[in-house]
Amino acid sequence: MFKSFAGEKNLLKISVFVALFFAIFGVVWGSLVSSQIIFFDGLYSLVSVMLSLLSLLVAQFIKKNDRMRFPYGKEMLEPVVIIIKYGVIFLLCIITLITAIVSLLSGGQDTRVGPALIFAFVNTIGCVAVFILLNKNKDKSGFIKAEANQWKMDSLISGAVLFGFISAVLISYTPYEYLVPYVDPVMVLIVIGYFLKTPIVEMTKAFREVLEMSPDQSIEAKFKKVITPIEKKYQISESILRIAKVGNKLFIDIDFILGPQSKMVTIADQDKIREQIIQHTRDLVYKKWLTVSFTNDKKWAQKDLA
Structure with a gap:
């Protein structure tokens, strides 16, 4: 059990530190190049850091033996934390979705495509690497599985951003160059629209556990x-x-x-x-x-x- 917890704890720490790096990287870089999608990616990573820290603290608390106060264990905290995590992610997605729609209706976003492309490439490689590591160990606990899902979302977001900015560079050399400002908010709409499903599904599963409903x-x-x-x-x-x-x-x-x-x-x-x-x-x-x-x-x- 101790070795299992040590593995879980270390994996959560890796998730926290890498997410913190990409959070700072994304928020700063997104502001500099005027990209909503990069800013959202960084903000998502920042939220992930806070939520990962919460998972780490709760995981430590659950492992502490306290049979007198919690005779049936403290595992109920795990689905509660997962509901909080995905609830925050869902709210973030909705706010970003509204911002993208407003931007799209007001003429798009004037983004510096070249620097944005550099960020998208670096971010995609890093996110995929962390996702692969966590996904290999997702059966160790619900926390690690939730972290793996978060990094899967982040990897796909980063991949979509990379594809979008490559498309923007190619479009800029065609007669349709006027469409480039719309690439950034359109990517936000596509990414958010796709990922809204994940927090809804995961929160539903966690609610079933809180209500002690039958498993699979x-x-x-x-x-x-x-x-x-x-x-x-x-x-x-x-x-x-x-x-x-x-x-x-x-x-x-x-x-x-x-x-x-x-x-x-x-x-x-x-x-x-x-x-x-x-x-x-x-x-x-x-x-x-x-x-x-x-x-x-x-x-x-x-x-x-x-």
Whole structure:
């Protein structure tokens, strides 16, 4: 666990420092060359820095053992932070989108295309490198996955900017040179329009975790596949499976309802069943909170008693 956290912590630090560099680079360079898209790229990186710092602090807090105050762990903070992160990104996208529309309607943006092209090239290479690093380790935690998504967005933004400014340079040598001022705000509209989907999707997933809704069907199917042979072996009439994913932890609640035909299930048998369930779901890379109960009366499995 310590090594896993150390890896997570180091990756988040890399994300913070590189994002800080590109934030300063983008905001300053965007102002100098009068480019909305570069300024947005830098501002996005600056927001990423603050949000990455928040992720790092919360990740450290979650790892601290405090069973007395948080008997079920602190993983709920992970989806809450992810909602905050993508909520801020969504707001930033909306504000930038409105600014681009205003600029487009007022005649475009007079941008110094040559220096802007240099920034776009350097930024694209750097963002892609960080994204590849984080994406290789995204299964370590929800925080790293969120960071990888942020850098994926930034990489695609930078790539779109690079393509846009190359197009602007080519257009400037044609009779359509008058269109060059419109390239910058049009790129903003295209990039923002495409990326609005990501924060909406990720916030929806995080809200599902906060509400402790069922995870992906594949996870539930995996546990049902393990439970079915156990039911047959002990002639268990019915079982009720409940799963909730919160951050990097799965809460699994299984109630086996025994009938008159069921075989005797000793305490030793129950522990073997628990071990079997854990062993056969090791490929699910989550921490697991497993509760397995046995009862003759289904009412004790309903969990909504007054």
